[in-house]
Amino acid sequence: ELKVEQNPLFLSMQEGKNYTIYCNYSTTSDRLYWYRQDPGKSLESLFVLLSNGAVKQEGRLMASLDTKARLSTLHITAAVHDLSATYFCAVHGSSNTGKLIFGQGTTLQVKP
Amino acid sequence: SQTIHQWPATLVQPVGSPLSLECTVEGTSNPNLYWYRQAAGRGLQLLFYSVGIGQISSEVPQNLSASRPQDRQFILSSKKLLLSDSGFYLCAWTEQETQYFGPGTRLLVL
Numbered sequence: 001e002l003k004v005e006q007n008p009l010f011l012s013m014q015e016g017k018n019y020t021i022y023c024n025y026s027t028t029s030d031r032l033y034w035y036r037q038d039p040g041k042s043l044e045s046l047f048v049l050l051s052n053g054a055v056k057q058e059g060r061l062m063a064s065l066d067t068k069a070r071l072s073t074l075h076i077t078a079a080v081h082d083l084s085a086t087y088f089c090a091v092h093g094s095s096n097t098g099k100l101i102f103g104q105g106t107t108l109q110v111k112p
Numbered sequence: 113s114q115t116i117h118q119w120p121a122t123l124v125q126p127v128g129s130p131l132s133l134e135c136t137v138e139g140t141s142n143p144n145l146y147w148y149r150q151a152a153g154r155g156l157q158l159l160f161y162s163v164g165i166g167q168i169s170s171e172v173p174q175n176l177s178a179s180r181p182q183d184r185q186f187i188l189s190s191k192k193l194l195l196s197d198s199g200f201y202l203c204a205w206t207e208q209e210t211q212y213f214g215p216g217t218r219l220l221v222l
Binding site for chain 2: 031033040042045048088090093097101102103
């Protein structure tokens with residue numbers, strides 16, 4: 001059974017600091033997703049990582065994928081308050097159906 | 113461009129009452145469609161997915177069911193709601209390599 005684990009589950013940080021969220025998964029998968037969820041809202045797609053060594057960046061967020069280690073990271077550079085949200089990683093449970101298996105989510109709180 | 117609609121946006125229902133949530137996708141044909149549930153403060157759990165009209169696969173045994181009467185319509189139903197059915201229900205579809213989520217329906221069962 002495919003399992004996805006994120007850590008930390010909660011992160012409180014000061015503005016301007018850097019930090020990394022980790023996402024480990026238990027079996028091979030052909031793609032990994034990162035989503036952002038604001039309180040009371042739906043999920044917003046941030047990144048789709050399709051191959052080993054893939055790196056994508058958008059603003060202060062950078063995601064990478066190591067399929068051999070079954071590990072993805074979401075790195076936050078010089079955090080700002082607007083990045084406060086819950087971040088989920090998700091892995092393809094089946095390439096035929098596209099169903100996703102989600103991690104527990106990491107709630108990020110950026111303090112001024 | 114593709115858009116996804118869900119209604120209602122919020123719903124408060126008594127235990128034992130029926131349920132019908134609707135999801136409609138525009139601007140695409142024959143999409144893979146998904147129903148997820150998010151309990152308060154938790155991650156997402158896949159409930160059902162559909163790769164075509166009338167084709168439904170269930171991921172979690174429970175008192176919910178799903179139907180796909182039209183290509184771009186996906187319905188989540190229950191005959192009798194339980195307290196544990198409370199949550200945030202999200203419909204999703206896949207376009208190219210990304211899975212997109214609708215605005216969601218927040219259900220509270222009392």
